[in-house]
Amino acid sequence: MWWVGAGYKTRNVDPSALTPPSFLLLNSRPQLLLVISVTMAKDMTLLWASGSPPCWGVQIALEEKNLQGYNQKLLSVAKGEQKSKEVLEINPRGQFPAFKHKNTIVNESCAICFYLENQFKSQGTQLIPEGAAEVGLMYQLIFEAQPLAQKIGEVLYYNWKVPEGERHDSAVQRNKEALKEEMKIWEGHLQGCGDFLVGKSFSLADVIIFPVFAYFIRNGGSEERYPNVAAYYKKLRDRPSIKKTWPPTWIDGPGMGTLKDI
Amino acid sequence: MWWVGAGYKTRNVDPSALTPPSFLLLNSRPQLLLVISVTMAKDMTLLWASGSPPCWGVQIALEEKNLQGYNQKLLSVAKGEQKSKEVLEINPRGQFPAFKHKNTIVNESCAICFYLENQFKSQGTQLIPEGAAEVGLMYQLIFEAQPLAQKIGEVLYYNWKVPEGERHDSAVQRNKEALKEEMKIWEGHLQGCGDFLVGKSFSLADVIIFPVFAYFIRNGGSEERYPNVAAYYKKLRDRPSIKKTWPPTWIDGPGMGTLKDI
Numbered sequence: 001m002w003w004v005g006a007g008y009k010t011r012n013v014d015p016s017a018l019t020p021p022s023f024l025l026l027n028s029r030p031q032l033l034l035v036i037s038v039t040m041a042k043d044m045t046l047l048w049a050s051g052s053p054p055c056w057g058v059q060i061a062l063e064e065k066n067l068q069g070y071n072q073k074l075l076s077v078a079k080g081e082q083k084s085k086e087v088l089e090i091n092p093r094g095q096f097p098a099f100k101h102k103n104t105i106v107n108e109s110c111a112i113c114f115y116l117e118n119q120f121k122s123q124g125t126q127l128i129p130e131g132a133a134e135v136g137l138m139y140q141l142i143f144e145a146q147p148l149a150q151k152i153g154e155v156l157y158y159n160w161k162v163p164e165g166e167r168h169d170s171a172v173q174r175n176k177e178a179l180k181e182e183m184k185i186w187e188g189h190l191q192g193c194g195d196f197l198v199g200k201s202f203s204l205a206d207v208i209i210f211p212v213f214a215y216f217i218r219n220g221g222s223e224e225r226y227p228n229v230a231a232y233y234k235k236l237r238d239r240p241s242i243k244k245t246w247p248p249t250w251i252d253g254p255g256m257g258t259l260k261d262i
Numbered sequence: 263m264w265w266v267g268a269g270y271k272t273r274n275v276d277p278s279a280l281t282p283p284s285f286l287l288l289n290s291r292p293q294l295l296l297v298i299s300v301t302m303a304k305d306m307t308l309l310w311a312s313g314s315p316p317c318w319g320v321q322i323a324l325e326e327k328n329l330q331g332y333n334q335k336l337l338s339v340a341k342g343e344q345k346s347k348e349v350l351e352i353n354p355r356g357q358f359p360a361f362k363h364k365n366t367i368v369n370e371s372c373a374i375c376f377y378l379e380n381q382f383k384s385q386g387t388q389l390i391p392e393g394a395a396e397v398g399l400m401y402q403l404i405f406e407a408q409p410l411a412q413k414i415g416e417v418l419y420y421n422w423k424v425p426e427g428e429r430h431d432s433a434v435q436r437n438k439e440a441l442k443e444e445m446k447i448w449e450g451h452l453q454g455c456g457d458f459l460v461g462k463s464f465s466l467a468d469v470i471i472f473p474v475f476a477y478f479i480r481n482g483g484s485e486e487r488y489p490n491v492a493a494y495y496k497k498l499r500d501r502p503s504i505k506k507t508w509p510p511t512w513i514d515g516p517g518m519g520t521l522k523d524i
Binding site: 092093101102103104105106107108109110111112114115118119128132135136137139142143144146162163165166168170171185188 | 405450
């Protein structure tokens, strides 16, 4: 272990983290040397799909933990590549993301994010806060995000999930109402919060939930009816880890607008 | 902080943990003194319902962390008490469990379990394992348990969730098939595992997932078709933390058998 730091909070740096390219940033005061630890994560593999919030969360976590140069492959849900041999070898459920670190396979997006924080605690952004209230809120929001994502999916993919002969307008309407109620709860969570979902620093809650809100807005979710969600989205969308991993299929233009009446 | 231990792994014990009743166990070799730290958790409140896996998980976690004497109130879903004022004051979603520690409210069962481990790391059972492979698997299984619980719910509560005019036998059948597929995946996870879901020690994966399997079996899930699940269930059901918190409404007799053809 090397302890590196001068004038900044010291960080516990694994020597293997200092393989090139590590960045030596010299600021305007030459005596102030900051070493940012960047790991060339050649022992990691991520199979992912563009525009999938669960994949995006993992990519953001990797950036925040300064894990660069991992093996990655962009695959296509439209082509059904989540059921391809290379995905199934890692994730028998045939879902994105599929992730491997050395010999350890971890599936489920949130699980991968927690794993990365656990394994690289002292590298990059600290993604689990310190205070009891912040810790409790972070965990709560992450587990509340599961029904949020589910409710968005039930509106967006109703026709895909439900066979034609079983579809009912009343069910569609009920799903929409459930999503509206859910979004109101999140408006409440975001009321008076600063730049982040929890306390004064970026945490796993942001890693996991920002992509869900971005997906909501991308698919037509109203910025007017959910101003706190919209403000949060705008504050974070230019964060380097988020901007760098912005879904490539989203860059060309807007989404479908399916959620416009939510 | 006091460091207590002789002949056993030492534990970092908070003095407040030694308020009575702390247990001083003297084994057959009098020089070997083991102090088990028990906190009288009078600053915690749990509102819960009997037979709810999310509530049960929290109760198991509290036992494993040696948190005793917390304020608790058994309420009734049948009476709609999840929407009562006292629940809504803690959990605006009107769901069990509702949990508070000092001034910190934490809702969502898994979030509460993680919070307890985070806040009482050095007390009671260590619920997050050490090794990378074990950590990754634990997180994966916990997040995979969300769709498992959801699929059980979709079979058990179809008539409650879906209005009469929207019900279809084909949907019921599809939900059953989805649960069967899910259970097969868990049979695979449990193939060749020892007493616990992850590695050689009890972890948050057991805290959270044992109650889900118990619920499956309680409601008629087949021990013959899912022998690994049944074996796991039998190995853990007499563990003190589990036995002590066994749902009181389950003691009088078997459940409904709704899952018997899964």
